[in-house]
Structure formats: structure tokens, C-alpha cells
Amino acid sequence: xxxxxxxxxxxxxxxxxxxxxxxxxxxxxxxxxxxxxxxxxxxxxxxxxxxxxxxxxxxxxxxxxxxxxxxxxxxxxxxxxxxxxxxxxxxxxxxxxxxxxxxxxxxxxxxxxxxxxxxxxxxxxxxxxxxxxxxxxxxxxxxxxxxxxxxxxxxxxxxxxxxxxxxxxxxxxxxxxxxxxxxxxxxxxxxxxxxxxxxxxxxxxxxxxxxxxxxxxxxxxxxxxxxxxxxxxxxxxxxxxxxxxxxxxxxxxxxxxxxxxxxxxxxxxxxxxxxxxxxxxxx
Numbered sequence: 001x002x003x004x005x006x007x008x009x010x011x012x013x014x015x016x017x018x019x020x021x022x023x024x025x026x027x028x029x030x031x032x033x034x035x036x037x038x039x040x041x042x043x044x045x046x047x048x049x050x051x052x053x054x055x056x057x058x059x060x061x062x063x064x065x066x067x068x069x070x071x072x073x074x075x076x077x078x079x080x081x082x083x084x085x086x087x088x089x090x091x092x093x094x095x096x097x098x099x100x101x102x103x104x105x106x107x108x109x110x111x112x113x114x115x116x117x118x119x120x121x122x123x124x125x126x127x128x129x130x131x132x133x134x135x136x137x138x139x140x141x142x143x144x145x146x147x148x149x150x151x152x153x154x155x156x157x158x159x160x161x162x163x164x165x166x167x168x169x170x171x172x173x174x175x176x177x178x179x180x181x182x183x184x185x186x187x188x189x190x191x192x193x194x195x196x197x198x199x200x201x202x203x204x205x206x207x208x209x210x211x212x213x214x215x216x217x218x219x220x221x222x223x224x225x226x227x228x229x230x231x232x233x234x235x236x237x238x239x240x241x242x243x244x245x246x247x248x249x250x251x252x253x254x255x256x257x258x259x260x261x262x263x264x265x266x267x268x269x270x271x272x273x274x275x276x277x278x279x280x281x282x283x
Contacts, residue, residue, distance in 0.1 A: 005058065007065045014069055106136040113145055121153050129185045159187045168197045169262050173255075201259035204252070208263060 006017045032051065036044040066074075113135055114127045130152045135145050163181055167174040177197075181190040268275055 005061050007061070007069070009069050014065070016065075109136055113149075116146065117149050117153075120149060121156075125153070125156055125182055125185055156185055159185075163187070163190050163194070166191075166194055168194065168201070168259075170197075170258055173197050173258055197255065197259065200253075200255045201262075204256050204259045205263065 004017075005021065008015050032047050034040065034044075110131075113131065117127050117130065130149060132148070134140055135148075160178070160181060163177065167177055177190055177193050180193055181187070184190075264275065267273070
């Protein structure tokens with residue numbers, strides 16, 4: 001398959017006959033539109049080589065036209081791009097200086113906003129949790145920033161009041177919950193922590209109640225089986241003694257042991273007993 005590609009330049013424009021040749025090319029390519037099998041394998045390789053050669057002829061012709069017609073433009077394009085790059089470098093240099101000043105102003109404004117927040121809240125809540133990047137925009141005025149921070153502080157105080165209304169009785173655990181909220185400003189986390197403490201205390205109370213009930217049942221069984229004479233002797237001996245003590249060992253997580261404190265304190269007050277912690281440790 002052969003064809004003659006014609007190219008001409010006229011009035012600053014390039015004209016070719018490629019569009020006129022395309023229908024003939026498409027018609028000629030129909031001869032190569034077949035399924036390759038073992039019988040036509042060698043012919044397919046020959047046809048492919050012919051088509052590749054034809055592609056090279058067309059490509060070489062195009063490159064020749066570009067070099068002949070557009071040679072000056074290609075050089076002019078390089079020169080123009082060099083001019084663009086030179087101007088852009090000068091612009092970037094000015095931009096770097098502008099950015100340095102803008103960044104310095106933003107840093108100063110950020111520090112001023114931080115001081116405002118810390119004085120407003122007595123450094124009660126972390127500044128990073130309430131800061132917004134938009135505060136640094138020149139269009140955002142100081143009054144708007146102050147109102148925004150004040151609203152956030154009032155909201156935090158309102159949520160803290162809600163938390164304090166449901167704090168656990170243990171002072172240490174209550175302080176832990178308060179500190180958790182103050183550090184995160186996350187109401188859901190603080191509420192979840194309160195619920196965990198209450199659940200741990202309830203489980204511990206259930207264990208204590210079960211142990212007390214078991215102790216009562218065991219004592220009742222002993223009283224029914226001990227002979228009367230031995231029981232009277234035991235009571236007489238108990239009355240002669242002024243003080244007795246028992247050693248108990250409580251095992252559990254820190255949360256469970258802390259939850260047991262209110263129960264132990266109540267037992268001490270009601271029964272006038274003395275409790276001494278002999279040893280602490282991990283097991």
C-alpha cells in the first residue's frame with residue numbers, strides 16, 4: 001500500500017492532503033484485517049513489517065515538515081519560555097519576601113490570640129483545641145476572634161458543669177474525670193469514663209455483697225452444728241477478749257480498688273473498726 005503525503009505552507013499556515021488520503025488508507029487496511037492462525041502466520045509477520053515501515057514513512061515525513069516549516073518557531077518557543085522562566089523567577093523572589101512578612105504577622109497574631117485565650121480561661125483548656133486557622137486571615141478582625149473564643153469557653157464551662165453533676169464520689173476519680181475533659185474538651189470521653197467508674201463500682205459492690213452473704217450463711221451453719229457447751233465456752237472466751245483482728249487480701253484493678261474506698265469508709269464509720277493497709281503490690 002502506497003500513498004503520497006503532500007505538505008505546503010501558505011500565508012503562515014500549513015496545509016496537507018492527509019484528510020483526503022485517509023479514506024483510501026482505511027480501504028487499503030481492510031486487506032490486513034484478518035485473524036492470525038498457523039496457516040497465515042508467516043504472511044502476518046510480512047504484513048506487519050510492511051505496515052510498520054509505512055508508519056515510519058509517515059512519521060519521518062511529519063518530522064521533516066516540522067523541521068522545515070516550524071524550525072524557527074521551535075527556537076522562538078524556547079526563547080519565549082526562557083523569558084517566562086526569567087520573569088517567574090523575579091516574581092517568586094518577591095513572593096518569598098512577601099510570604100516571610102505574612103508568616104511573621106501570622107505568628108505574631110497567633111501568639112496574641114493564645115495570650116487572649118489563656119487570660120480568658122486562666123489557661124484552663126488547651127489553646128490548640130480551640131484555635132482555628134481562619135483566625136490568622138487579615139479579613140478576620142480581633143473582635144470576631146474574641147467573640148468566637150468566648151463562645152467556646154462558655155460552651156466548655158457548660159459541659160464541665162454537666163460533668164460535675166454526675167462525678168463519682170471518690171475525689172481522686174472525680175479529679176481524673178475533670179482533668180480528662182479539660183485536656184480533651186471531649187464530653188463523650190468524660191461521660192464514658194464516668195460510666196466506666198460507676199460500672200466498676202457496681203460490680204465490686206455485687207462481689208462484696210456476695211461475699212457478705214456467703215459469710216452469713218457459713219456462720220449460720222456453724223452455729224447450728226456447734227454443741228451448746230462449746231458455743232457457750234466460745235462466747236465466754238470472746239467476751240473476755242477486748243480486741244481481735246483479721247487479715248484480708250483484696251485483689252483487683254486500680255479502678256476496682258478505688259471504687260471500693262467509699263464502701264470501706266462507710267463500714268469503718270458504721271462499725272467503729274480500725275483498718276490498716278499492711279501491704280500494697282501487684283500480682
